[in-house]
Amino acid sequence: MQRLLSTVAAVAGLATALPAAAQFQKPEDAVKYRKAAFTVMATHFGRLGAMAQGKVPFDGAAAAVNADIVARMSVLPYAGFVEGTSGSEKGSPKAKVWSERAKFDAAAKTMQDKVAKLAVAAKANNVDTLKAAFGAAAKACEACHDEFRNE
Amino acid sequence: MQRLLSTVAAVAGLATALPAAAQFQKPEDAVKYRKAAFTVMATHFGRLGAMAQGKVPFDGAAAAVNADIVARMSVLPYAGFVEGTSGSEKGSPKAKVWSERAKFDAAAKTMQDKVAKLAVAAKANNVDTLKAAFGAAAKACEACHDEFRNE
Numbered sequence: 001m002q003r004l005l006s007t008v009a010a011v012a013g014l015a016t017a018l019p020a021a022a023q024f025q026k027p028e029d030a031v032k033y034r035k036a037a038f039t040v041m042a043t044h045f046g047r048l049g050a051m052a053q054g055k056v057p058f059d060g061a062a063a064a065v066n067a068d069i070v071a072r073m074s075v076l077p078y079a080g081f082v083e084g085t086s087g088s089e090k091g092s093p094k095a096k097v098w099s100e101r102a103k104f105d106a107a108a109k110t111m112q113d114k115v116a117k118l119a120v121a122a123k124a125n126n127v128d129t130l131k132a133a134f135g136a137a138a139k140a141c142e143a144c145h146d147e148f149r150n151e
Numbered sequence: 152m153q154r155l156l157s158t159v160a161a162v163a164g165l166a167t168a169l170p171a172a173a174q175f176q177k178p179e180d181a182v183k184y185r186k187a188a189f190t191v192m193a194t195h196f197g198r199l200g201a202m203a204q205g206k207v208p209f210d211g212a213a214a215a216v217n218a219d220i221v222a223r224m225s226v227l228p229y230a231g232f233v234e235g236t237s238g239s240e241k242g243s244p245k246a247k248v249w250s251e252r253a254k255f256d257a258a259a260k261t262m263q264d265k266v267a268k269l270a271v272a273a274k275a276n277n278v279d280t281l282k283a284a285f286g287a288a289a290k291a292c293e294a295c296h297d298e299f300r301n302e
Contacts, residue, residue: 023198036190040227043184047174072223076191 027085034080041073045115045137048122052134060125067115067122070137074115078108090150097148107144114140178236185231192224196288199269202278203285211276218266218273221288225263229256241301248299258295265291 024030044066050056051063081104086095097104114137121133145151175181195217201207202214232255237246248255265288272284296302 029194032190033194036187036194039183039187040191043180043187069227076220 023079024082027082030080030082031085034077037073037077037080041070041077044069044073045141048118048130048134049138051127052131058127058130060122063122063130064119064125067119071112071115071119074112078105088150092150094148094150104144104148107140107147111137111140111144174230175233178233181231181233182236185228188224188228188231192221192228195220195224196266196292199273199281199285200289203282209278209281211273214273214281215270215276218270222263222266222270225266229259239301243301245299245301255295255299258291258298262288262291262295 024033047056047066048063048070051058081093081097083098086093086097114133118130118133118137121129124130175184198207198217199214199221202209232244232248234249237244237248265284269281269284269288272280275281
């Protein structure tokens with residue numbers, strides 16, 4: 001956990017130190033990157049959800065690995081939210097991401113905290129512990145989507 | 152490094168324990184996932200390349216973080232190579248991935264070893280150490296692309 005948190009802090013620090021746009025040559029590269037990072041994160045998060053919801057048998061080892069990947073991925077997408085990449089189609093970010101950036105960043109931070117806790121909870125090898133932590137993380141995802149993503 | 156290697160081993164073990172297809176509901180989900188994982192990996196690998204090639208100033212802290220992300224991402228895409236997802240368009244995998252799967256897996260393993268070494272080398276805070284390890288990793292990427300990917 002300590003190691004995970006220090007990696008998370010290092011990536012977050014790096015993202016803050018560099019202007020986000022400076023990390024991508026073109027805005028479309030940033031969009032492709034953030035979508036890709038969310039796709040990987042959502043895939044592993046979905047596997048935890050399937051276990052939490054009893055759709056697949058609980059597997060403690062698989063839960064731990066999947067949750068660890070989710071936590072590590074959770075810090076990556078945000079560097080990809082560079083200015084001028086809002087949209088109006090389903091799934092794209094609202095302009096509010098940039099006009100209320102501090103609020104958006106706080107929502108991202110809440111999600112990152114919840115998935116870091118999920119990564120710890122998933123190591124308990126207990127389906128009820130997983131369910132509780134998964135539910136809290138899912139709520140943080142949804143809260144941000146409801147506010148900042150076009151449906 | 153030890154922690155990194157144990158995560159890598161855990162993910163690799165998990166991938167082996169489960170039939171790859173069982174991890175994805177539809178083949179197109181597997182394709183989307185593997186492309187996404189490669190996109191994230193390539194973005195961070197590209198940043199190391201820019202430093203190794205002197206296109207951007209060397210930054211030891213950034214190199215270490217980027218290389219760590221590359222190494223962690225390197226184990227993810229392969230679960231997405233499920234049967235029946237070869238193609239003929241540029242960038243898609245040749246059927247050979249499946250007809251010569253052991254060779255493909257060995258090429259993947261070589262790349263994973265080289266990027267794990269790159270993650271260690273990047274912590275040395277020395278541009279020449281980075282260059283050498285980057286070159287070896289890039290060669291492993293290219294070898295697999297030349298053999299298994301449509302150009």
